[in-house]
Amino acid sequence: MLKVRLIRAVAISGLLVLGLCGRSQNKIVVYQTDFGLKDGAVSEMKGVAMGVSPDLKLFDLTHEIPAYDIWAAAYRLQQTVPYWPAGTVFVSVVDPGVGTARKSVVLRTKTGVFVVTPDNGTLTLIAETLGISEIREIDESVNRRPESRNSYTFHGRDVYSYTAARLAARVISFEQVGPLLPRQEVVSIPYQKAELKGSVIAGTIPVLDVQYGNVWTNIPGELFGQLHVSFGESVDVRIFHQGKEVYKGDMPYTSTFGSVPVGKPLAYLNSLLQLSFALNQGDFAAGNKIGSGGEWRVEVRKK
Missing domain, CATH: 3.40.50.10790 (S-adenosyl-l-methionine hydroxide adenosyltransferase, N-terminal)
Incomplete structure (x- = not known):
C-alpha cells in the first residue's frame, strides 16, 4: 500500500x-x-x-x-x-x-x-x-x-x-x-472598440498596411457578418478623426482586389480576418489623408 x-x-x-x-x-x-x-x-x-x-x-x-x-x-x-x-x-x-x-x-x-x-x-x-x-x-x-x-x-x-x-x-x-503589482491592470490608451448598434458597426483604425496604403480596422469578420453583406454588395463607409468626418463613400465588399477596376475602392477581410478598405493598385490611406490610432473612428453600414 x-x-x-x-x-x-x-x-x-x-x-x-x-x-x-x-x-x-x-x-x-x-x-x-x-x-x-x-x-x-x-x-x-x-x-x-x-x-x-x-x-x-x-x-x-x-x-x-x-x-x-x-x-x-x-x-x-x-x-x-x-x-x-x-x-x-x-x-x-x-x-x-x-x-x-x-x-x-x-x-x-x-x-x-x-x-x-x-x-x-x-x-x-x-x-x-x-x-x-x-x-x-x-x-x-x-x-x-x-x-x-x-x-x-x-x-x-x-x-x-x-x-x-x-x-x-x-x-x-x-x-x-520584482514585486507583484497589487492591481493587475495596465495603462490603457482609449479607443473605439468594435461594436454593432442597430444597423451600424463602429470601430477604429488600429494600423495601416504601410506597404500598400490599405486601411485596416478592428472590426472582425464575424461581427461584420451580422450586417449580412454578400460579395458584390456595397457598404457605406464613414471615417472620422477626432470626431471630424474625413471620408464618406460607398464601395463593394469583395474577396479579392481584382474584383474592382484599377484605382477603385473596395472593402475586404484582411489576413487577420478584419474588415479593411483599399484601392485596387492604389493607396487608399494617402489618397484620403487617413491615419491610424485610437483617435480614428470608422462607421460601416450596408448600403
Whole structure:
C-alpha cells in the first residue's frame, strides 16, 4: 500500500513539474522598437542579451515602429504575440517617457508569454485579447545591466533587454523580476472598440498596411457578418478623426482586389480576418489623408 502511495506521489509531482515547465521560459527573446536599424542600438540590446547567455535565440518583430508611436507598438504586439509559443519573452521599447516615473514591467499573459516594456499604453491591446496572468515591476536594484547606473536614456538596453535575457535564460524566475503589482491592470490608451448598434458597426483604425496604403480596422469578420453583406454588395463607409468626418463613400465588399477596376475602392477581410478598405493598385490611406490610432473612428453600414 505504501509503495502504491509513493508511486502516486511521484506521478503527481511529475505532472506538477511538467505543468510548471509548460509555463516556463523557452530561451526565445523577440524584440520590437522604434529605433530603426541605422545605428547600433538594436545590436547593443542583443549584445547585452548574449552576454547573459549565448544559448538564447533572438528574433525581431520590427524596429520600424514610427517614432514615439505607442499605439502602433500595442497593435504589433496584439498582431504577433499569439503566434509565438508559451514561454517566449517579448521586449517592446517605444518609450518617449524614458527616465520618467512610468513603470518598467513584465506582464505574463494568460497564454504564458512574457512582455517586458514600459507601462505606458504599450500593453493596452495584448492585455485585452490575451489577458493578464500577473504583472511585476522590474526591480532595477537587481535586474539592471551592471555598470549602467549613470545611464538614464537607454533602458531598452540597460533594463529591458537585460531583464528579458535573464528571464528567458532562466537565470531568474518570473517572481525574481520584482514585486507583484497589487492591481493587475495596465495603462490603457482609449479607443473605439468594435461594436454593432442597430444597423451600424463602429470601430477604429488600429494600423495601416504601410506597404500598400490599405486601411485596416478592428472590426472582425464575424461581427461584420451580422450586417449580412454578400460579395458584390456595397457598404457605406464613414471615417472620422477626432470626431471630424474625413471620408464618406460607398464601395463593394469583395474577396479579392481584382474584383474592382484599377484605382477603385473596395472593402475586404484582411489576413487577420478584419474588415479593411483599399484601392485596387492604389493607396487608399494617402489618397484620403487617413491615419491610424485610437483617435480614428470608422462607421460601416450596408448600403
